Amino acid sequence: MTDIGVFKVIPPRIRLAWTRFAGSIQSSWKTLVIWTPFFWLLIFFLAPFFIVAKISLAELVIASPPFSNMVQWVDGSVVTIRLVFDNFIYIFEDPLYARTYVNSLKIASISTVFCLLVGYPVAYGIIRSGPVAKPLLLFAIILPFWTSFLLRVYAWMGLLADQGTINSLLISLGLIETPIQMLYTEFAVYVGIVYTYLPFMILPLYANMEKLDSTLNEAAADLGSGPINTFFKITLPLTAPGIIAGSLLVFIPATGEYVIPDLLGGGNVQMIGRLLYNEFARNVDWPVASAVAIVLLLLLVLPMAVYQHYQAKSSEDT
Amino acid sequence: MVNKPPAPEQSKEQGPSQDADQEPLLQIRAVIKKFGDFTAVNDVNLDIHKGELFCLLGGSGCGKTTLLRMLAGFEAPSSGKIIIDGKDMSDVPPYERPTNMMFQNYALFPHMSVEKNISFGLQQDGFSKSEISDRIDDILRLVELRDYKKRRPQQLSGGQRQRVALARALVKEPKLLLLDEPLGALDKKLREQTQFELMNIQDKVGVTFVVVTHDQEEAMTLSTRIAVMDKGKFVQIGTPTEIYEFPENRFIADFIGSANIFEGKVIETSVNHLRIKTEIGDFDVEHNIEVSKGSHVYIGLRPEKIHLSKQAPEKKTENQTLGVIDDIGYLGNTSRYKVRLESGRIIDVTAPNQVRPKNRTHHITWEDNVYIHWDASSSMLLNK
Amino acid sequence: MHGERSRFLSIMLFVGFTFLYVPIILLIIYSFNYSKLVPVWGGWSTRWYGVLFESPDVWDAVLLSLKIAVVNATFATILGTLAGLAMVRFGRFRGRTLFGGMLVAPLVMPEVITGLSLLVFFISLKQLFGWPTERGFTTITIAHITFSLAYVAVIIQARLTGMGNNLEEAAADLGAKPFKVMTKITIPMLAPGLLSGWLLAFTLSLDDLVIASFVTGPGSNTLPILIFSRIRLGLRPDINALATIIILFVAVLVAIAAVILFRQQKRDLLDQKMARMPEV
Numbered sequence: 001m002t003d004i005g006v007f008k009v010i011p012p013r014i015r016l017a018w019t020r021f022a023g024s025i026q027s028s029w030k031t032l033v034i035w036t037p038f039f040w041l042l043i044f045f046l047a048p049f050f051i052v053a054k055i056s057l058a059e060l061v062i063a064s065p066p067f068s069n070m071v072q073w074v075d076g077s078v079v080t081i082r083l084v085f086d087n088f089i090y091i092f093e094d095p096l097y098a099r100t101y102v103n104s105l106k107i108a109s110i111s112t113v114f115c116l117l118v119g120y121p122v123a124y125g126i127i128r129s130g131p132v133a134k135p136l137l138l139f140a141i142i143l144p145f146w147t148s149f150l151l152r153v154y155a156w157m158g159l160l161a162d163q164g165t166i167n168s169l170l171i172s173l174g175l176i177e178t179p180i181q182m183l184y185t186e187f188a189v190y191v192g193i194v195y196t197y198l199p200f201m202i203l204p205l206y207a208n209m210e211k212l213d214s215t216l217n218e219a220a221a222d223l224g225s226g227p228i229n230t231f232f233k234i235t236l237p238l239t240a241p242g243i244i245a246g247s248l249l250v251f252i253p254a255t256g257e258y259v260i261p262d263l264l265g266g267g268n269v270q271m272i273g274r275l276l277y278n279e280f281a282r283n284v285d286w287p288v289a290s291a292v293a294i295v296l297l298l299l300l301v302l303p304m305a306v307y308q309h310y311q312a313k314s315s316e317d318t
Numbered sequence: 319m320v321n322k323p324p325a326p327e328q329s330k331e332q333g334p335s336q337d338a339d340q341e342p343l344l345q346i347r348a349v350i351k352k353f354g355d356f357t358a359v360n361d362v363n364l365d366i367h368k369g370e371l372f373c374l375l376g377g378s379g380c381g382k383t384t385l386l387r388m389l390a391g392f393e394a395p396s397s398g399k400i401i402i403d404g405k406d407m408s409d410v411p412p413y414e415r416p417t418n419m420m421f422q423n424y425a426l427f428p429h430m431s432v433e434k435n436i437s438f439g440l441q442q443d444g445f446s447k448s449e450i451s452d453r454i455d456d457i458l459r460l461v462e463l464r465d466y467k468k469r470r471p472q473q474l475s476g477g478q479r480q481r482v483a484l485a486r487a488l489v490k491e492p493k494l495l496l497l498d499e500p501l502g503a504l505d506k507k508l509r510e511q512t513q514f515e516l517m518n519i520q521d522k523v524g525v526t527f528v529v530v531t532h533d534q535e536e537a538m539t540l541s542t543r544i545a546v547m548d549k550g551k552f553v554q555i556g557t558p559t560e561i562y563e564f565p566e567n568r569f570i571a572d573f574i575g576s577a578n579i580f581e582g583k584v585i586e587t588s589v590n591h592l593r594i595k596t597e598i599g600d601f602d603v604e605h606n607i608e609v610s611k612g613s614h615v616y617i618g619l620r621p622e623k624i625h626l627s628k629q630a631p632e633k634k635t636e637n638q639t640l641g642v643i644d645d646i647g648y649l650g651n652t653s654r655y656k657v658r659l660e661s662g663r664i665i666d667v668t669a670p671n672q673v674r675p676k677n678r679t680h681h682i683t684w685e686d687n688v689y690i691h692w693d694a695s696s697s698m699l700l701n702k
Numbered sequence: 703m704h705g706e707r708s709r710f711l712s713i714m715l716f717v718g719f720t721f722l723y724v725p726i727i728l729l730i731i732y733s734f735n736y737s738k739l740v741p742v743w744g745g746w747s748t749r750w751y752g753v754l755f756e757s758p759d760v761w762d763a764v765l766l767s768l769k770i771a772v773v774n775a776t777f778a779t780i781l782g783t784l785a786g787l788a789m790v791r792f793g794r795f796r797g798r799t800l801f802g803g804m805l806v807a808p809l810v811m812p813e814v815i816t817g818l819s820l821l822v823f824f825i826s827l828k829q830l831f832g833w834p835t836e837r838g839f840t841t842i843t844i845a846h847i848t849f850s851l852a853y854v855a856v857i858i859q860a861r862l863t864g865m866g867n868n869l870e871e872a873a874a875d876l877g878a879k880p881f882k883v884m885t886k887i888t889i890p891m892l893a894p895g896l897l898s899g900w901l902l903a904f905t906l907s908l909d910d911l912v913i914a915s916f917v918t919g920p921g922s923n924t925l926p927i928l929i930f931s932r933i934r935l936g937l938r939p940d941i942n943a944l945a946t947i948i949i950l951f952v953a954v955l956v957a958i959a960a961v962i963l964f965r966q967q968k969r970d971l972l973d974q975k976m977a978r979m980p981e982v
Contacts, residue, residue, distance in 0.1 A: 030883055034795060037785035037851060044848040051826050074711050118721070121714035128711055137715070139960060144722050146901075148909050150926050151945040154933050155725035158732060162938060165728055165743040198722065227708075233900020249810060258912050263933065273814040273912075280818060280916075290822065292774040293815045302722035308806045313809070395816045412874040425872035438886075439876030472973035490876065577881055 030232065049297075056087055056290035087291035097275070097292070104272040107186070107261075108254040109192035112201075115250045116243065118194065119201035123242075124235075126202075127209045138206065145199040152196050153263050160188050160264070182264030192260040197253070201246040208242025241310055248307040252300050272296055336639060341404060343368045343526050344389070348400030351384050351550075358384040360550035361398075366494075367541075370392055371520050371527045373537040376547035382530045385547075386496050386614040389528065392421045403493050413442070418492040422499045424483035426471035432458075432482050433467045439490045440549040446654060460519060473550045477508050484516075497529045501536060513539050535575050539560070567702040568616055578665040579700070584613045591694065598661050603637045604695040614698040621694040626655060627689050628682060638691035641665075643684055655682070657690060666688075725766065726949065733942035740937035750943040759928065767908055767925040770839060774846040775904035781847065781891065782854025782899055787884075790862040791870075808852040817916030820845045824917060837919030845917045846907040848935070853906060854899035861895035862888075894963070901959055903951060 091097045094273065126137045144152060159165045160182040167179040182188055212235070220230040258273035265271070280289035340545060342365035351359040359381040366372050374382040384549070387393045388400060391412035400407045402416060418439070427435050433454055440450045458464045461481040471479055480500065501509045516583055517540060521528050529539050538558045539543050545555045553573075554566045565571040568579055585600065586593035592603045603617060606665065625631070631638065644664055647654035648671075655667045667690060673680045682688060733751075751828025754760055785805055788795070808838065822837035824834055824841050834840050869891065889896075918927065925948075932938055962972045 029884075033784045034788040034792060034801075037781040037788065037855075038797065038801050038804075040781055040848070040851070041785075044820065044823070044844060045804050047817075048823035051753055051822045052815075052819045055822055105795065118714075118718055121711055122718035124713040125711035128708075129715075137719075140719060141722070143953065143956060144726065146905050147726070147949050147952050148926070150909065150911050150929055151729070151948060153943065154929070154937075155729040157933065158729060158937055158942075159725055161741055163739065165741060168741060184886065188963050195721065195725070198718075205930065229925070252810040252858060253812055256814050259930070263930075265982070273812060275820065276814045277912075277915075280821075286822065289818060292817050296812065297815055300810075304807065304810055307810055308803060311806050312802065320784070386951070390871075390875055392874075411879075412871070413877045413879050415875075421868055421872055421877045423868065425868040427869060427872070427887060438873065438878070442877030442879075442882065470973065472970065473976040475977050478977075486876070678954070 020283060052168070052290045052293055055287055056294045057085070057217035058087075058287050058290075078199065087287045088295070091291055091295060097268075100270045100272050100275050101295070104255050104257075104268060105299070106270075107189060107271060108251050108257075111190055111197065111254055112247050112251045114190065114194045115197055115201040116247060119198055119205060119246065120239075120243070121196075122204045123205035123209055127212075141199055141202050142208075145203075149196055150259060153260055154191055156188065156195060156264060157183060158190055160191070161259060184268050186265065186269050189261050189269050189271075192264040193250075193257065196260065197250040200249040202244040204249060205239065205242040208239050208245070212238055223227050239311075245307065245310050248303050248310075252303050252307065255300060256296060340367065342366060343370075343403055344528070345399075345401040347399040347401065349388065349395045351381070351388060351393060352396045357550050359388070359395075362550070363544060363622050364552065364555070365528060366528065368526055369524055371517070371540055371542045372527065373541035373544045374528065374530045374547055375532070375534060375537040377532060380547040381392070381550040382532075382547050383498060385699060386419075386498055386528065386530045389494065390417055390496050396544045416493040417496055418487035418490050418494075419496040419498065420487045420500055422502060424471075424479050424503075426479060426482055426486070428471055431468050431470055431522055432463065432474070435471065435482060436486045436489050443490070452490055454607050457489045459498050460488075460522065461485045470551060477512065480504060480512065484519070488519070488525065490526060491523075495527050497527060499531055500529060500531060501533075502533075509536070515644050516540065516650060535612055539595070546573060548573075563698070565698060565700060566616065568618070568700050569702070571618040571700055575620060576666060577698070578624075580617045580619070582615055582617055584611050584615060584655055585651075587611050592699075598659050598663055598665075599639055601697065602694040603697045603699060604693075605699055607699065609699070616702075617663070618698040618700050619692060619696065620698075621654065621666040622652075624665070624667045624669075624690050624692045626657070626667050626669045626682065628680065631691050632672065635691050635694075637694060637697075640687065641688055641690055642683060643686045643688060646682075646684065653682075655688075657688060720964045729942055730946045730949065733939070733946040735939060735942075738939060740939050740942060750939040751947075754943050754947075756789040757940075759923070760925075763925040763928040764965065766839065767921065770843050770846060770924065771904045771907040773843050774850055775900045777847045778854050779900045781897055782851040782903070783858050784897065785851060785855040786858030786862055787888070790859050791867065791888075802882050804969040805852050805855050805916075811849075813910075813912035814916075816849060817845070817913040819911065820848070821916040829923065837917055838922030841917040841919070842914050842922070842924065845913050845945040846903075846910060849913070850903035850906050857895050857899045858892065861892055865891055878904050897959065897962070901955065905955075907964070908948075908952075947964035 024255055032276075122141070126134060128143070129137055158165075161167070162181060162183065164178040164183065166182065167176075169174045171179065180200070216234055216238070220234050225233065256273040256276075257271060258277050260278075261269045261271040261274045263273075276289055276292045279285050279292060322540065336576060344364070344366040346362055346364040348595050349362045351358055352450065361379075366624050375383060376382045384393060388395050389402075389407075391407065391410060394408075395676065407415060411567050427438065430438065436454050436457060437450050440453060440461050454467075455464070458467065461484060463478060463481055463485065466474065466478060466482075471482065481502070484497075484500070499513055504512060523533050529537070529540060531540075533636065538561075541553065541558060543557055545600070546561065548569060554561060556564070561570065561574055565574065565577075570578065571577040580596040580598060582594040582596035582601075585595045590604060592605050592609060594601055594603055594615065601617070609615065617665045639659055641657035643655055643661045644658040645656040648681050650671070652668050652670050655669065671684075675681050675683075706787060733739055734744075734746050734748065735744055736747035736749055756845050783802075789798070789804075789805065803947045819932060821843075824837060827833060828835070870883050873887045874880070876918055909926065910924075911930050915930075917926055918924065929944065933941055
């Protein structure tokens, strides 16, 4: 159909056949666009979870890989089925795991609140800045997000160490005589999480606030509402979607954080990500590691679903 | 009930030839479009002939844009048929239809120059380079943008962009040009000027235009025929004069222009007159329709068809009553008066300001007692 | 909504940015410290940069990481763009909800879970098909593409939604078939999104420690794995030097992207000026 002139001399039946052929190419092209990434995710994202689920129901064997074979399990008797839930029973019975899960959730929630307390005014401050400052400030928020996460955590090791910058500063000012231990404490983990996850809080908040109609504030002021009242009655409720998105974006990955508790918490702060890694790498107990992962996933399924719901909703709004 | 009045004489000289034996260029047959539970277009039938400048007029959400998008092929009808130049369009994708569209916000490709934008469609049809450049020259001359070939759309003013969008769609010489709110993005002054340009261009190229608009003034000025849409249906189809002077029902009378509407009962019928009893008195209505005595009808009266004076009219007519000026809206050339009648009913009257306020005998002001009267042929008989 | 920033907000901005930048600035300053003990200042020196350049394992790790990052960014951009197109432009299709879920999940999924699941997946594959024979470049790249493509898809989806489908409809109306529409209109219009998507995927890959640690095999150390194994034992001045180089490298990359975007903005302003000029 590239040339209408040529086309006119082609008999209609052939033309119809060609149109159908071209149509099938078009639709197969569409199928390709959908299925290439879809297939990739099905194979490399979804399928692995099923394997983890399967292994969490397997028993530990001294071999490579260190778990029993699925085939055995499928053909297995009642005895093996009892055995396979052992990993979960073990996790529930050993108080170490329960404590670690609770601790992870606690640290993630508190860090999320601090991220919000710092991030909200910063995002709001950027929104309220002039047209020149605004993009620059936003850029300055994004920049650390592009630089290495690991190195940003490392930077805090230098600040928080016993002979680190903060302690040296405090000693030289004469405020303290012996260094305060900050590195390898829970405090360091909080600082690390808030520091590295702050941009994840600020960006969704900023995106949400940017959509706000500035005349709403003027309307509220015109109707006699003071700035504080306006903030709580107008701005805060309207930025709720941003708060939820930002909080989940911090909370969910922070719960499973491995690097920060390992580097800044040392052996003193136990979080589930670290426990899982140790179970897998040190103890080489893959079935238990898988069971730990499955339980963690179950804990996070609800927040993840909420996040997805908000993502879908905000993409529909625009 | 009232039958449709016959089309008045002048519509024939205004409109294009509508030979009965010539097949309409566009035939819309029982088209329905549903989005989930919502019926956007509800069982619509329409014929449009070659050379027409046809307007789909209606408020937002009336289904006019959906109908246009079905003509272009962006939406498929849920049922019914669209036939263009004798060919059923059901299985024809947008890129193979003999239609082109001018989009509401023009949809000019921002990464291409004016020239590239216009040649885009021609390239898809495989025209030779020299032919493409000839056609671009011709079309740019038509829209008076020859000096802007190399500019990108962002470097053009609103009016220029509008012309590029028109040129891009016209250059493919479509059988049907679809225009979605073509003047909607322009300011008032430019819009009025562009209306006439658009009509001139249509006249020159002879392409059939289907225009979607919510602006009734635009529809009246531009089109040879108008279809007024509401809730997915055509309420009335006709020439601008037919629609304005012979509205079929109260919705049209009120939607196009404004009208004083009275409920009434036919109390007398004669050869070409009806006498109708209403809340404000008994009036004569000139008619050429069969209406039986005792029928329940509505009469519409356009504000500008009512005469207003402080002095009693020289010749006493049947359609005459007294009132008091309740309110005045001064528009400069004309004024809109709210006249309170004895019954308490307030009616709208528009009258030219023929004298300045100094003229005490004729200048009308608040609380003046006035006579109003109108010609028996000015009343519009409406159903529903 | 600007020009009326209260003092409180200004202070919070200052505090926020100090918090974000001071640690990085200190990290860079200490890379020029002569002393072997990082926090103890021993005078300015570039000694540790020298040490860095002489360690071959660092160079191996840098090369491996860059190789993975480039391949990852390229594939993730292609797959993420297709995914974004499918989600925004193709309306409803079978499995759309599942697809959408799998596109959002990697953004929030704890890395330990993704890493562990991919590792056991690769091992099962090897058991079943004898592939991948060894873990390293291939397995890390596949793992990185899997989560990077979700980030690219987010960027592409946002851009596609912002664009609307008017332009694509206009092209179809002018006779362009779907494939033509995609290559002539959609892809060029997406260009800035493709650039930032590629860059994001590139840096995400350079940055990843946890997932790479799970799916790598013996002998294949990416840069983050190498850095992590060294800093677990405490501060090391040569790592400060390496960090400084990485940070500057990324900053330059991002700055280039920013300059491109800034130029675009400036061009837009000029265009607007031109549009307002009276007709000749």
